[in-house]
Amino acid sequence: MIIAERKPLEEILGLIDGFDRILAIGCGGCTSICLAGGQREVMELSGEIRSKLAESGKKKDIFEYTIERQCNANFFVEMDHMVKDYDAVLSMACGAGVQFVADRYPYVPILPALNTTFVGVDKDVGWYEESCRTCGDCVLGETGGICPVTRCAKSLFNGPCGGTRSDGTCEVDPNIPCAWYEIFKRLKGQNRLELITKVRPAREWRNQTRRTVVQEPYRDRYEKVK
Amino acid sequence: MEILFSITLISIPVGRRNTAAITVHIRSIFITLDAGMTKEVISRRVFFSRTETSGCCKYDTSCFWANHFNQPAGHGEKSLMKSGSNLEAVLKSGHFAITGELGPPRGTDVQVVKKKAAFLKGMVDAVNITDNQTAVVRMSSWATSILVVQEGLEPNFQMVCRDRNRLAMQADILGAYAHGIKNMLCLSGDHQSFGDHPNTKGVFDIDSIQLISMVKTMRDEGRFLGGDEIDGPPKMFIGAAANPFGEPFEWRVHRLAKKVAAGADFIQTQCIYNMDRFRQWIKMAEDMGLTDKVYIMAGVTPFKSLPMAKYMKNKVPGMDVPDHLIKRLKGVEKKKRAAEGIKIACEQIQEFKEMKGVAGVHLMAIEWEHKVPQIVEQAGLLPRPNIKSDAGGDTSEESEEEED
Numbered sequence: 001m002i003i004a005e006r007k008p009l010e011e012i013l014g015l016i017d018g019f020d021r022i023l024a025i026g027c028g029g030c031t032s033i034c035l036a037g038g039q040r041e042v043m044e045l046s047g048e049i050r051s052k053l054a055e056s057g058k059k060k061d062i063f064e065y066t067i068e069r070q071c072n073a074n075f076f077v078e079m080d081h082m083v084k085d086y087d088a089v090l091s092m093a094c095g096a097g098v099q100f101v102a103d104r105y106p107y108v109p110i111l112p113a114l115n116t117t118f119v120g121v122d123k124d125v126g127w128y129e130e131s132c133r134t135c136g137d138c139v140l141g142e143t144g145g146i147c148p149v150t151r152c153a154k155s156l157f158n159g160p161c162g163g164t165r166s167d168g169t170c171e172v173d174p175n176i177p178c179a180w181y182e183i184f185k186r187l188k189g190q191n192r193l194e195l196i197t198k199v200r201p202a203r204e205w206r207n208q209t210r211r212t213v214v215q216e217p218y219r220d221r222y223e224k225v226k
Numbered sequence: 227m228e229i230l231f232s233i234t235l236i237s238i239p240v241g242r243r244n245t246a247a248i249t250v251h252i253r254s255i256f257i258t259l260d261a262g263m264t265k266e267v268i269s270r271r272v273f274f275s276r277t278e279t280s281g282c283c284k285y286d287t288s289c290f291w292a293n294h295f296n297q298p299a300g301h302g303e304k305s306l307m308k309s310g311s312n313l314e315a316v317l318k319s320g321h322f323a324i325t326g327e328l329g330p331p332r333g334t335d336v337q338v339v340k341k342k343a344a345f346l347k348g349m350v351d352a353v354n355i356t357d358n359q360t361a362v363v364r365m366s367s368w369a370t371s372i373l374v375v376q377e378g379l380e381p382n383f384q385m386v387c388r389d390r391n392r393l394a395m396q397a398d399i400l401g402a403y404a405h406g407i408k409n410m411l412c413l414s415g416d417h418q419s420f421g422d423h424p425n426t427k428g429v430f431d432i433d434s435i436q437l438i439s440m441v442k443t444m445r446d447e448g449r450f451l452g453g454d455e456i457d458g459p460p461k462m463f464i465g466a467a468a469n470p471f472g473e474p475f476e477w478r479v480h481r482l483a484k485k486v487a488a489g490a491d492f493i494q495t496q497c498i499y500n501m502d503r504f505r506q507w508i509k510m511a512e513d514m515g516l517t518d519k520v521y522i523m524a525g526v527t528p529f530k531s532l533p534m535a536k537y538m539k540n541k542v543p544g545m546d547v548p549d550h551l552i553k554r555l556k557g558v559e560k561k562k563r564a565a566e567g568i569k570i571a572c573e574q575i576q577e578f579k580e581m582k583g584v585a586g587v588h589l590m591a592i593e594w595e596h597k598v599p600q601i602v603e604q605a606g607l608l609p610r611p612n613i614k615s616d617a618g619g620d621t622s623e624e625s626e627e628e629e630d
């Protein structure tokens with residue numbers, strides 16, 4: 001899942017400065033699940049904006065609306081007729097959703113209310129941890145299911161570096177386990193250390209330009225469209 | 227073998243050689259043939275195998291083979307070296323080598339480099355030039371290396387993976403070699419969060435082991451990582467670091483093996499204080515046959531003071547300082563502690579000299595360059611061997627060593 005955090009209120013106020021009528025749209029997808037931009041968070045945010053503005057005797061017209069997902073155009077249909085009535089749209093989706101909304105309504109400014117942070121997992125309610133950098137060439141099969149790109153501070157493919165602490169934590173932060181120490185432990189436990197004894201060659205980075213994915217069953221269909 | 231002889235014989239210009247020399251050629255050719263070797267590769271191998279066994283080039287200043295492979299005449303034993311660096315020559319000759327360290331200035335003051343270099347000249351076989359050490363911006367390591375060359379010292383150009391991608395790395399390696407830099411040390415680098423620009427983007431396009439392999443490919447295959455041919459490949463003597471004390475301990479020697487497999491010619495270790503653990507590590511390396519394949523230089527950093535020793539013990543990740551050393555420092559008067567630190571370092575060096583599998587020491591006297599002459603002297607490492615790399619140089623010392 002994509003994890004995001006809300007921007008500080010001050011920054012959001014700066015973004016919406018100069019716009020009187022604002023449509024604040026929540027997303028029912030990832031940002032709702034990670035408690036950053038769902039229906040509840042949209043309400044909370046507009047409430048905070050209103051009371052902050054009220055302190056200095058100002059007022060804005062904010063309308064809250066949440067759609068199923070902001071990363072699929074089919075869900076936009078229900079708000080197509082509303083957007084033209086507003087000066088700006090404040091999106092509470094991840095960066096992908098914000099851009100998709102902006103592409104749909106190019107005539108109105110679209111503003112992000114969140115910082116999209118990472119692809120990760122729930123550690124507990126409201127507590128998330130990064131686990132994948134979407135490198136496009138997954139090596140988890142050879143690293144005991146532990147991602148060296150994300151979890152090693154230097155993204156080493158032939159770790160560990162010389163800095164691993166005596167308790168097996170990373171040189172960068174004594175609270176974070178060294179990814180390669182963990183990889184070693186796990187593969188040792190599985191009796192599969194040979195997976196990391198050979199030199200892994202320099203990789204062909206695949207996340208350097210914008211990527212698209214077309215799943216196998218749809219290849220013909222989109223080939224024709226092109 | 228027949229094929230080989232015919233290639234060799236056809237290409238020997240008899241007019242320029244006496245029969246004895248030709249006999250030497252024929253007698254000493256002994257190489258392994260692999261399927262798919264080109265004629266160029268075969269004759270290159272013949273060349274190297276010949277010089278390795280007979281060393282006849284030493285007697286002939288108009289050596290045909292030297293001309294044939296476009297090497298300077300009278301190259302002598304250097305021809306069978308990978309880089310021809312002084313450090314390589316010293317290690318290859320079996321001398322106990324010593325390298326030092328010089329941190330570039332945090333500005334453009336060349337005098338700082340000159341001053342430090344003056345302390346190290348004649349004291350060490352090569353000097354490591356650190357590359358934005360601890361992720362703090364300094365004069366670039368290749369530029370400082372050139373300054374050091376001008377001062378008559380041989381640099382060991384350090385390169386970290388944190389600050390450059392593979393394009394910049396290869397470009398810098400070409401440039402460094404073109405300026406006479408022949409040793410390099412391939413490192414991952416301290417994480418950027420430790421430095422003076424903690425939120426910079428760490429590059430880590432490739433890691434240290436991949437860097438080693440890239441430099442080897444550039445040198446031995448004459449190709450860039452991307453596969454294209456290099457017009458005049460850089461012949462670097464390739465170094466790597468090893469930390470015998472990092473966790474997981476039992477894996478460390480395997481990581482060393484990976485560095486050797488990737489192409490490291492020499493290893494400089496992390497500062498060693500725990501001699502027992504180091505001995506254990508070197509024994510493991512020996513058991514795996516690694517000490518025959520790579521020159522291991524043991525890292526030594528003398529304690530300057532008690533606070534420094536404590537800092538090393540408690541604050542530097544991956545460092546192992548036993549309590550008895552802290553006690554020993556505590557046991558002497560405050561103003562005699564620096565001398566005691568040097569004494570400890572010299573005792574360590576003595577032990578390393580006698581330790582099987584250790585080819586030299588890497589003395590990291592950080593911001594203590596002026597003490598290096600004293601330490602090297604006190605450790606009995608002077609004078610340094612003078613193995614000349616120039617044409618017609620005195621190679622008698624080497625040939626003696628080569629006999630055993």
Ligand code: SF4
Pocket residue numbers: 131132133134135136137138139140147148149150
């Ligand atoms: S290797 Fe890591 S970053 Fe790459 S796809 Fe797998 S989990 Fe994601």
Ligand code: SF4
Pocket residue numbers: 151152153154155156159160161162163164165169170171172177178179180181
């Ligand atoms: S200590 Fe481990 S996780 Fe941290 S940078 Fe080094 S190898 Fe990576």
